[in-house]
Amino acid sequence: MTTTTTTPAPTGTAVLEATGVTMRFGGLTAVRDVSLTVNTGEIVGLIGPNGAGKTTFFNCLTGLYVPTEGRVAYKGTTLPPKPHLVTKAGIARTFQNIRLFANMTVLENVLVGRHTRTREGLFSALLRGPGFRRAEAASTARAMELLEFIGLAHKADHLSRNLPYGEQRKLEIARALASDPGLLLLDEPTAGMNPQETRATEELVFAIREQGTAVLVIEHDMRFIFNLSDRVAVLVQGQKLLEGTPDIVQADERVIAAYLGTPMDTAPEDEALAEVQAAEAAATKTETPRTTKEDGK
Numbered sequence: 553m554t555t556t557t558t559t560p561a562p563t564g565t566a567v568l569e570a571t572g573v574t575m576r577f578g579g580l581t582a583v584r585d586v587s588l589t590v591n592t593g594e595i596v597g598l599i600g601p602n603g604a605g606k607t608t609f610f611n612c613l614t615g616l617y618v619p620t621e622g623r624v625a626y627k628g629t630t631l632p633p634k635p636h637l638v639t640k641a642g643i644a645r646t647f648q649n650i651r652l653f654a655n656m657t658v659l660e661n662v663l664v665g666r667h668t669r670t671r672e673g674l675f676s677a678l679l680r681g682p683g684f685r686r687a688e689a690a691s692t693a694r695a696m697e698l699l700e701f702i703g704l705a706h707k708a709d710h711l712s713r714n715l716p717y718g719e720q721r722k723l724e725i726a727r728a729l730a731s732d733p734g735l736l737l738l739d740e741p742t743a744g745m746n747p748q749e750t751r752a753t754e755e756l757v758f759a760i761r762e763q764g765t766a767v768l769v770i771e772h773d774m775r776f777i778f779n780l781s782d783r784v785a786v787l788v789q790g791q792k793l794l795e796g797t798p799d800i801v802q803a804d805e806r807v808i809a810a811y812l813g814t815p816m817d818t819a820p821e822d823e824a825l826a827e828v829q830a831a832e833a834a835a836t837k838t839e840t841p842r843t844t845k846e847d848g849k
């Protein structure tokens with residue numbers, strides 16, 4: 553079978569350009585020389601086995617980590633590695649584990665996400681002058697709009713800890729959207745969801761794209777990712793193994809091998825493919841008896 557590493561023509565201008573991003577933790581290189589572009593109007597999926605470096609890469613994009621090497625640019629401007637400045641620039645994210653303010657209401661949680669878009673400072677807030685009140689009203693209106701959008705407006709005054717799990721995940725997305733991002737990063741948005749909730753999340757992500765926000769999403773649910781994404785990038789052992797349309801990626805033998813845990817060498821391109829094919833051919837020829845394998849002898 554012939555495999556191709558193809559990146560389709562960009563659908564718009566680049567929103568995110570990560571170039572040669574490397575992140576080392578002492579002796580461990582969690583992300584190695586990864587480049588990735590997300591264009592306006594795109595949903596891009598990022599997949600890879602556990603420990604492949606996906607979240608570390610997200611952390612490099614959002615300023616939580618300062619990459620050891622590489623550059624991250626948003627709409628052509630290099631981003632400073634500071635989370636609040638990255639959010640202010642136009643990139644918002646959700647986390648693998650829910651990070652809501654449990655004792656705040658649904659509306660308040662979304663309002664927290666608005667703070668980077670509110671100009672009013674501390675004095676204005678303390679004095680509660682007309683400027684502050686106008687800004688506060690505008691923020692509340694926008695937050696309510698977002699709650700309508702995700703279908704939680706009727707629960708605006710509920711404590712977030714009382715929401716069912718699927719709604720908490722939705723609320724996290726609303727909070728991220730409150731900063732009016734041009735790019736939304738979702739880290740495993742369907743983790744722990746039932747099939748209906750997953751389906752609803754898929755619809756929500758499409759709607760977010762319709763509204764003009766590009767999306768980069770990490771997911772382990774392959775059906776979700778291949779349905780959703782215009783393009784999928786695969787990370788294995790910190791390196792980008794390949795990138796392409798869902799059709800190309802899901803048919804790629806290296807991806808199948810990586811998910812089955814076949815060890816990869818340093819080069820993720822043709823060398824690795826040759827290794828995987830050679831290993832598979834050897835395994836077919838030897839046909840080791842099952843009992844010997846299970847005994848590990």
Ligand SMILES: Nc1ncnc2c1ncn2[C@@H]1O[C@H](COP(=O)(O)OP(=O)(O)OP(=O)(O)O)[C@@H](O)[C@H]1O
Pocket residue numbers: 577580582600601602603604605606607608609
């Ligand atoms: N702060 C850290 N310090 C040291 N090592 C780290 C740190 N963060 C991540 N790592 C290591 O970097 C590698 C990549 O981890 P990362 O969490 O980015 O993978 P992942 O692809 O997101 O995995 P998963 O799908 O399980 O969430 C792992 O070996 C992990 O142990």
